[in-house]
Amino acid sequence: MNISTVLQSSPLQSNVLQSSQRAFPIGAPILELESISLRFGGVKALTDISFNVLEHEVRAIIGPNGAGKSSMLNVINGVYVPQEGTISLRGERLAGMTPTAAANLGISRTFQNIALFKGMSVLANIMAGRALRAHATFLEVALQLPRARREETESREAAEEIIEFLEIEHIRKTPVSRLPYGLQKRVELGRALAAEPKILLLDEPMAGMNIEEKQDMCRFILDVNDHYGTTMVLIEHDMGVVMDISDRVVVLDYGKKIGDGTPDEVRANQDVIDAYLGVAH
Amino acid sequence: MATESSEPDTFSKLLLLHARQRGERPALREKKRGIWRTVTWRELADEAAALAAALSARGVRRGAHVAFVGDNRPRLYAAMCAAHWLGAVAVPLYQDATSGEMAAPMQSADITHIFAENQEQVDKLLLILPRCPTVRCIVYDKDRGLRHYNQPELVSYDTLLQQGRELVAANGDAVEAEAATGRSEDAAFVFFTPGTTGPAKGVVLTHGALIGRARIAAATERLTDADVAMAYLPPGWIGQTLFSYVQPMVVGYCVCCPESSDTMLADMREMGPTYFLATPRVLEALFTQVSMRMEDASRLNGRLYRTGMAASRRIAASTSAGETASLSDRLTRAMSEFLIFGPLRDVLGLSKVRVAFTAGDAIAPALVNFFRTLGVNLKQLYGSTETGFFVAMQRDGQVRPDTVGQAADGVELTFTAQREILVRSPGLFREYHRDPEATAQVTNAEGWFHTGDAGYLDDDGHLRIVDRITHIGALSDGTPYAPRLLENRLKFVSAIKDAVVFGDRRDMVCALIDIDMAAVGRWADRRSIAYTGHADLASQDEVYGLVADSIKAVNAELAQDPALAASQIHRFVILHGELSAEDSVLTRTGKLRRGVIAERFRALVDAMYAGHATARVDSADAHQGTASTELKIRDATVARAHSRSAA
Numbered sequence: 001m002n003i004s005t006v007l008q009s010s011p012l013q014s015n016v017l018q019s020s021q022r023a024f025p026i027g028a029p030i031l032e033l034e035s036i037s038l039r040f041g042g043v044k045a046l047t048d049i050s051f052n053v054l055e056h057e058v059r060a061i062i063g064p065n066g067a068g069k070s071s072m073l074n075v076i077n078g079v080y081v082p083q084e085g086t087i088s089l090r091g092e093r094l095a096g097m098t099p100t101a102a103a104n105l106g107i108s109r110t111f112q113n114i115a116l117f118k119g120m121s122v123l124a125n126i127m128a129g130r131a132l133r134a135h136a137t138f139l140e141v142a143l144q145l146p147r148a149r150r151e152e153t154e155s156r157e158a159a160e161e162i163i164e165f166l167e168i169e170h171i172r173k174t175p176v177s178r179l180p181y182g183l184q185k186r187v188e189l190g191r192a193l194a195a196e197p198k199i200l201l202l203d204e205p206m207a208g209m210n211i212e213e214k215q216d217m218c219r220f221i222l223d224v225n226d227h228y229g230t231t232m233v234l235i236e237h238d239m240g241v242v243m244d245i246s247d248r249v250v251v252l253d254y255g256k257k258i259g260d261g262t263p264d265e266v267r268a269n270q271d272v273i274d275a276y277l278g279v280a281h
Numbered sequence: 282m283a284t285e286s287s288e289p290d291t292f293s294k295l296l297l298l299h300a301r302q303r304g305e306r307p308a309l310r311e312k313k314r315g316i317w318r319t320v321t322w323r324e325l326a327d328e329a330a331a332l333a334a335a336l337s338a339r340g341v342r343r344g345a346h347v348a349f350v351g352d353n354r355p356r357l358y359a360a361m362c363a364a365h366w367l368g369a370v371a372v373p374l375y376q377d378a379t380s381g382e383m384a385a386p387m388q389s390a391d392i393t394h395i396f397a398e399n400q401e402q403v404d405k406l407l408l409i410l411p412r413c414p415t416v417r418c419i420v421y422d423k424d425r426g427l428r429h430y431n432q433p434e435l436v437s438y439d440t441l442l443q444q445g446r447e448l449v450a451a452n453g454d455a456v457e458a459e460a461a462t463g464r465s466e467d468a469a470f471v472f473f474t475p476g477t478t479g480p481a482k483g484v485v486l487t488h489g490a491l492i493g494r495a496r497i498a499a500a501t502e503r504l505t506d507a508d509v510a511m512a513y514l515p516p517g518w519i520g521q522t523l524f525s526y527v528q529p530m531v532v533g534y535c536v537c538c539p540e541s542s543d544t545m546l547a548d549m550r551e552m553g554p555t556y557f558l559a560t561p562r563v564l565e566a567l568f569t570q571v572s573m574r575m576e577d578a579s580r581l582n583g584r585l586y587r588t589g590m591a592a593s594r595r596i597a598a599s600t601s602a603g604e605t606a607s608l609s610d611r612l613t614r615a616m617s618e619f620l621i622f623g624p625l626r627d628v629l630g631l632s633k634v635r636v637a638f639t640a641g642d643a644i645a646p647a648l649v650n651f652f653r654t655l656g657v658n659l660k661q662l663y664g665s666t667e668t669g670f671f672v673a674m675q676r677d678g679q680v681r682p683d684t685v686g687q688a689a690d691g692v693e694l695t696f697t698a699q700r701e702i703l704v705r706s707p708g709l710f711r712e713y714h715r716d717p718e719a720t721a722q723v724t725n726a727e728g729w730f731h732t733g734d735a736g737y738l739d740d741d742g743h744l745r746i747v748d749r750i751t752h753i754g755a756l757s758d759g760t761p762y763a764p765r766l767l768e769n770r771l772k773f774v775s776a777i778k779d780a781v782v783f784g785d786r787r788d789m790v791c792a793l794i795d796i797d798m799a800a801v802g803r804w805a806d807r808r809s810i811a812y813t814g815h816a817d818l819a820s821q822d823e824v825y826g827l828v829a830d831s832i833k834a835v836n837a838e839l840a841q842d843p844a845l846a847a848s849q850i851h852r853f854v855i856l857h858g859e860l861s862a863e864d865s866v867l868t869r870t871g872k873l874r875r876g877v878i879a880e881r882f883r884a885l886v887d888a889m890y891a892g893h894a895t896a897r898v899d900s901a902d903a904h905q906g907t908a909s910t911e912l913k914i915r916d917a918t919v920a921r922a923h924s925r926s927a928a
Contacts, residue, residue, distance in 0.1 A: 023428040123315075160314035165425070170543035172315060227425060 024229030026247065027055035029091075031076065031199060031231075036085035038071055038255075045071045046082065046255045053199070058225055058232045060242045063252035064275060069235040070112065072252065073201050076233065077109055078102040103132055108197035110188045112204045112235075118177040122168060122187050125176055126159040129194030133158075162190045165227070166220060182213030189220060193228070200224070202234040206241055214238070218245050239276070243267065251275070290465035291488040292365040293329075295530040297460055300326035303506055303533055309355040312540040312548050320355045322533070325362065331445030332363035334456045336394065338448060339418050339436075343368035343462075346390040346471065350374050350383070350406070351398025353512035353538045356422050356438055358526055360396040365469060365488075366460045369394075372471045372483075375517035375869040377862070380405035382481075386473045387413040390483055390714055394418045396438075400426040407432060465489035471714050472519045472666045483714030484519075484666045494669040494708035495523065495531040497690045501674065502556075502636045506533035509633075510556045513538075513545050514563075518870055519666045520640050524558045549630030557637040561644040562871045564659075565772060567629060568651055569800050572775045576803075582621070589617025593654040601681075622656050631657050638662040640670070641870055643746060645769040646682035653680065661685045663744060667723070667730055669708025673744040684743035694744065695729065701750050702736045703729040735763075752875065754785030760847040762790070767848055768873075770838065774831040775800045776824075779860050781878050782850065783886055789851040791889040793882060794828055795860045801827070816857040816910065825915050828855060833918040840920035849919045852889045854896070856882075857910050889914050 031053040038046040046068045053059045061069050074080045076087065078097030087094045089105055108129075116125050134155065136148040163172055166186050176184060185205060192200055205221065206214045222245055224230050236242045242249060243263040251259035251266055253275040259266045266272055289295045299308065304323035311318055320328075341347060347364040349371060351357050364371045372390055374383060376398065383405060386392070393415055397403050403421050410416060410432075421427055422438045449456050469488040473481040498504075512525035525536045534556065539548035559567075575586050592613035596606040626632040639649070640662040652659040658677070663685035664670035673694075675686030688694050692706040705728050712720045723731045735747040747753060748763040756762050762784045771780035771792065778797035784790035796819055804827065805812055812818040836849040860866050866878050879886065888896030897911050 157314065160316075164314055167541075169315075169540045170547075223426060226428070 022056070023226055024056040026057045029053065030055040030089065031233075032088045032091075033076070034086045034088075036072075036075060036082045036087070038068075038075060038080055038082045044255050046075070046252075049085075049252070049255075049257045051250050051257065051260055053231060053233055054248075055231055056225070056229050057247040058221065058234070058245055060246035060249045061233065061235050061252060062237060062239065062242050062249055064237070066254075067252040068255040069237075069252055070203060071255075073109070073203055073233070073235055076102070077107060077201060103195065106196075106198035107201065108192040108195045108199070109201035110185075110192050110203060110205060112207060114181075114184050114188055116176045116184060116188055116191065119175055121173050121175055122179075122190075123156075123159055123163070123172050125187055126162055126190045126194050127155050129191035130155045130158060132195055158196075159190075159194060162193050165193075165223070166190050182209050182216065185209070185213075185217065186220065189217075189224075193224065193230075196228075197230060199231045199233060202232065204235055204237070206236060206238055214241060221245055290492065291463035291467065292362065292469060292492070292527075292530050293460040293463055295492070296322075296326050296329060296362055296366075297457075299530070299533050306506060306533070307535040308529065308533075309358060309536050309538065310552065311355050311538040312544070312551075315540075317537075317551070320359075325355075325359055328359045328442065329362035329366055330453075330456050330460075331442055331449050332360055333366035333445070333459065334448035334452075335441045335445030336363055336369075337367055337456075337459070338444065339394070339441075341367050341369050341394055344468070345369045345394070346372050346392050348372045348374055348387065348390075348392045348395045349516060350395060350402045351376050351422065351516075352542075353514075353516055353521070353525060353536075354398065354422065355538060357396065357398070357516060358536070360420070360438075361526060364394075365463070368459075368463050368467060370468045370471055370485075372473070373516040373522055374473065375515050376402065377515070378405075378517075378869065380408045384409040384412050385481060386471075386483065387416060390471055391415045394420070396420045397422070399423040403427060403430070403435065410434070463488065465492070468711065470519075470522065472517070472522075474666050482716060482719055485711045485714050486519075486666075486669060487711055490669050490708045490710070491523070491527050492531060493691070494671045494689075494706075495528045498671045498674065499528060499532045501676065501689070504528065504532045504534060504556060504636075506535075508532065508534035508556045508635070509552060509554045510534060510536050510558070511539065511545075511549055511552065511554045512536050513542070513549075514558070514560065515869065518641070519670055520558055520560075523670050524556070546630060550628070551630075553630065553633035555633050555635045557631070557634045559637065559639050560641040560870065561639055561648065561769075562642070564639055564644065564648055564652065565778075568648060568773075569775045569797055571625065571629070573800055573803055585617055585621050586625075588613055589621050590654055592617070594650070597650070597654065618656065626656060631655075634658065636660065638674070640664065642872055643748075643765050643769055645773040647770075647773050649680075649682040653682075663746060665732060667710045668704050668706060668732065669710070671708065672704055672706065679743075681743060684739060684745045686744065687742050688744065694738065696737060697731075699750060700735045700737055700747070702732045702734050702744070702746075704732055705729050756784055756790070756847060757786055757788045758847070761844070762848055764875075766845065767792075767839070767850070770835050771832070771850075774835065776804065776827055776831055779873075781860075781873055781875070781882075783879075783889075784848060787890060789890075790848050791886065792832070792850045792853040793878075793885070794853050794855045796824065796828065796855055798859070815859065819855045819857050820913065825855060825913065828853065829915060829917055833920075836917060837920045850917050851919060852914055852916050854885055854889060854912050854914050857898075857912060885912065 029052040034050045036046055036049045061072055063069050071080060075082050078099045078101055134151045136151050140148040163169055168186060171179060176187060206217050218241060221232060225232055246263055248261060249263055249266045250257060251272050258271040258275055259269040289298050299322040305321050307319045308322040308325045309320040347369045349357055349361060361371050372386060372392060374386060395406060395416060397406055397419055403419060406419055418436060419434050420436055420438055420441055424437055465488050467488055468485050469491055470486045471483040473483050510524050512521060514521040516522050529536050537552045539545045575583055592610040595610050596614055599606045634657055637657055637659045639659060649659055660675035660680055662674045664672040671689045672692050673685045673688050692704060695703045709730050733750055735750045735753055736745050738744055748765040753763050764782045767782045768780045771777050776797055777794055779795035781793040782790055798815055801818060801824060805818060810821060810823050812821060818824060832850050832853060839845045839849050862869050866874055866881060868874060885896045885898050893914060895911050895913055897909050899909050
């Protein structure tokens with residue numbers, strides 16, 4: 001018998017890239033915020049804000065300076081506890097959130113001002129992001145017992161996968177402080193990814209970047225979303241960038257929500273236009 | 282008794298031989314996710330068998346054409362093995378070609394199956410798929426970003442491999458039998474040469490021709506299966522495929538694939554290749570890097586380096602003159618070998634190199650000398666895609682930087698009246714794919730191939746290449762003129778990345794200069810010269826001064842040579858942007874497309890000859906639209922020709 005089986009001729013139809021199809025279709029709400037209000041003394045940082053984040057979507061929070069974007073992220077992250085309102089993760093109400101609890105629930109974040117270990121290599125920084133995944137005790141690690149060694153190997157493999165994904169093989173062993181800003185931001189994204197988060201919070205991932213670096217970062221954000229199915233919540237004040245990569249956008253101004261919807265809806269919203277361009281009185 | 286005919290004569294037979302003889306030795310290594318991973322000959326043969334079974338099930342037949350689009354990866358070479366296993370013809374393409382450039386080979390070779398590395402390549406291929414109705418299957422390796430693609434032609438490498446393994450498990454003998462049915466005169470490869478003029482032509486080479494050439498080269502260089510080579514140049518170029526597929530198949534040595542082009546230098550240092558192929562372009566880049574580092578080095582190091590280089594040059598000069606070098610030179614050389622050259626070779630990843638070849642284009646003699654002085658056994662190799670690559674090669678102990686060495690065994694050379702080199706050898710190509718007319722133009726009835734290169738044999742039988750026959754011209758006073766010799770001398774200057782000279786039917790030679798951004802940028806940094814980018818830096822008077830000084834030195838050298846004294850560079854312009862393959866002024870291997878360049882910079886060249894001090898050029902920039910830039914034209918200092926004027 002010949003090794004060839006029946007020749008299957010595939011239909012030769014024209015091919016148009018169908019980018020609207022996603023590997024991870026947008027699902028049910030994963031994170032719901034209801035009537036959140038946050039005050040610092042008499043200053044109202046956030047007033048009665050409600051919105052939700054759907055699983056696998058890219059959700060942006062935008063607004064002019066001082067609109068309360070970072071406060072919002074810090075509330076989700078458990079850094080601030082709002083005076084009023086509730087946060088639910090997959091329908092379960094979260095009470096008394098702390099950053100550690102958030103991390104354990106699968107919420108990772110990056111920071112507006114890069115918060116990497118400057119003297120450590122890229123690889124060490126990314127491996128540090130997996131600290132939560134390691135269970136070996138201090139003694140086990142010190143004595144290099146089997147469990148510690150196994151975890152170290154696993155952690156290195158995971159870190160290398162991320163390094164390959166973010167295309168930073170050539171700087172694997174370089175101390176972070178010697179890298180340009182755009183690459184440091186990419187390393188920070190890598191460290192956040194190392195924790196294998198369900199939800200990734202990005203605080204101004206493109207601030208201070210040049211156009212090329214912004215384009216790279218956009219591509220990596222979309223790739224992470226597409227490849228790992230990670231739900232992304234990002235803050236950004238560069239409108240153009242946000243509109244291109246987000247599925248839905250929340251607009252804040254002076255601690256209040258003034259718009260919520262798809263980029264096209266938000267763009268057409270008169271309140272948003274006024275907040276960004278100013279309004280004649 | 283072993284006879285000539287019992288030697289394996291196809292790639293699939295060679296693969297099976299290695300799997301039997303050195304099954305556990307490494308065939309390929311790849312750095313992936315930070316670790317070097319090895320594919321042994323047995324694993325390679327198993328993978329090739331499985332892929333072959335699956336490809337056969339998907340309709341690959343004997344004589345079908347299978348294309349490969351991607352970087353050097355073990356999977357690319359395993360797939361190549363699989364295609365040859367079934368008697369199909371492998372067509373490696375340049376991975377950085379645009380989709381438009383890929384369409385022509387696809388159509389002319391009736392490609393049915395394609396191996397593509399990743400999403401980038403798949404996107405390019407899908408774009409031209411409607412124009413290439415013969416393409417039936419695209420196999421992709423890395424699935425990143427491809428998960429939601431649902432074109433029926435797409436299949437992942439992993440799926441294919443899995444299907445193949447099942448087929449082999451069910452019917453292994455039939456699969457194995459298929460590998461033995463090929464004949465030496467079957468076509469093995471079609472290389473599409475990125476011609477410097479006209480569209481690409483498909484060069485058909487047989488198993489027998491390539492294996493025969495590779496055997497001879499391997500015997501000359503005494504290659505063994507302990508040798509290690511790096512695969513880092515585009516597989517679409519015959520040179521890379523020869524060094525990373527054909528020769529390993531003949532000799533059984535190991536090929537290493539770096540993690541990415543950015544990590545090439547570090548990866549090379551880790552693997553320590555013993556057999557190294559480089560293009561002049563790669564060597565120029567390495568040389569520029571060394572020069573830059575030496576300028577930044579401490580005073581002591583810089584001094585050691587310069588004295589060591591000078592001593593080595595004197596030793597080389599006296600050795601070739603048949604004299605004994607002075608004791609002090611030999612001592613200096615020994616000391617700098619220990620203190621500087623050894624460590625430098627180590628940093629460059631060249632410390633274990635036994636044989637290094639430069640091929641693909643003409644090289645400046647000074648560049649060869651530099652590497653040889655450093656202690657790297659760099660030799661020149663002359664050949665083209667049509668001639669099976671190994672036509673002439675320098676032998677150990679007989680290296681002269683201004684020749685390409687003696688003819689390889691089995692190669693006959695002869696010359697036309699215009700000094701065009703004709704080659705007859707068992708390694709010649711069979712034909713241009715589906716282009717009998719073009720084939721007839723370059724071959725004659727006695728089997729001679731017209732290379733299109735002008736050259737001559739010197740008294741010792743060493744071949745000297747002058748230039749492409751079409752580029753050779755004469756100045757208006759009748760002095761012969763060959764641009765490439767001049768350009769190579771200019772390119773050896775570390776501030777100059779590329780140079781294009783003009784002079785045919787003109788009264789003097791003028792040059793377009795493309796500066797090396799890395800080297801000149803660093804030079805400017807040290808002198809606190811502020812600049813915003815390539816165009817700005819290129820227009821600075823200080824940079825013009827730097828280039829003028831370099832050209833003055835080159836002119837002084839040219840003046841020493843009676844044949845070249847008339848070709849000194851009189852005027853020059855520094856271009857405001859890089860010459861690149863993206864603008865189609867260079868081929869994918871970095872050769873100049875003179876016709877395109879002359880057309881694009883016509884106004885500039887005319888202004889140089891008209892004696893103007895400035896000229897305007899229109900630059901079509903994809904990002905900024907069309908813009909007009911004013912470029913300065915400067916005179917260069919011309920040296921007086923010693924030999925004649927002294928008389």
